[in-house]
Amino acid sequence: MVAVSEDVAVQLLSRRASGDDETVRTLLVGLRRSLAHEAITEKLWDDLEAVLGEHARPTAYESAVIARRFRKATITFVEIVPHLVRPYPLAELTRLINVSAEHPRVEATHGHLRRFALAILTLLDLVGDAAS
Template sequence: MVPVPVDIAAQLLSRRSSNDPETLGVLLAGLRRSLAHEAIDDELYDDLEAVLGEHAHPAPYDIAVIAGRFREATTTLVEIVPHLVSPYPIDEIRRLIHVSAEHPRPEGAHGHLRRFALAVLALLDLMGDDGS
C-alpha cells in the first residue's frame, strides 16, 4: 500500500462522483473481475493442467497436494461464484462441494482428482472472462 499525502487525499475525496447506471455497471464489472483475479491464480490453472493436460499423470504425492489446493479453491469458488455467475449454477456448485468432501482410497485417488479438476473447470468456464 502506498501512502497518500493529506492534500492529495483531500482533493480526491472532494471530487464529484457519478452514480448513473452505466458508470456503476462498469465499476461493478471491474470489482467482480478484481475479486476473481484475487481468488483464481496461475497455480490453479497449473494444477488443472497437471491433472487434465495431454501428458498428465501426477505422482501419488502430487495427487494429495493438488487435491488439497482444489479443496482450498472450492471454498473460494463457492464464495465468489454468486457474484460472478447468473443464474446461480446450483448443479455445478453441488457437484464441486460433493467431490471436495470425498476422500477416496489411494487406488481411487487419480480418478477422484480428475473428477475434482473437471468440477473446478466447469465453474471457471461458467465464470468466463471474469475468471481469467
C-alpha cells in the first residue's frame, strides 16, 4: 500500500479521467491481470505439482492440506472467473464445484485430488487466456 499526502491525493483526484476506448481496454486488461494474480498464487502451482507431478504421491496429511487449499481456491475462482472469462464457463465451474464438494474415503483421496487439480487447471487455462 502506498500512502500519499492530502495535497497529492487532491491533485490526483482532480485530474480528468480518460474515457476513450483504448484507455478503458488497457485498464480492463490490467484489472483482469490483477484479479488473476490474486487468485493464482505460487502455492497453488506448488500444490498442483504435488498432485500431478511425475513423482506425485502426497501423504494423507499433505492430501488433506492440499484439498483444503483447493477448496479455498474454488471459492476464489467462483468469485473471479465471471469477471475474467467470456462466455461464462458454466460446465468448467460446475465441475470444479462438484469435485470440491466431494469428500472421498481415504483410499480414494489421491484420485479425487487428481480430478480436483485437473478441474483447477482447466480454469487456469481459461483465465490465462482471458487475463492476457
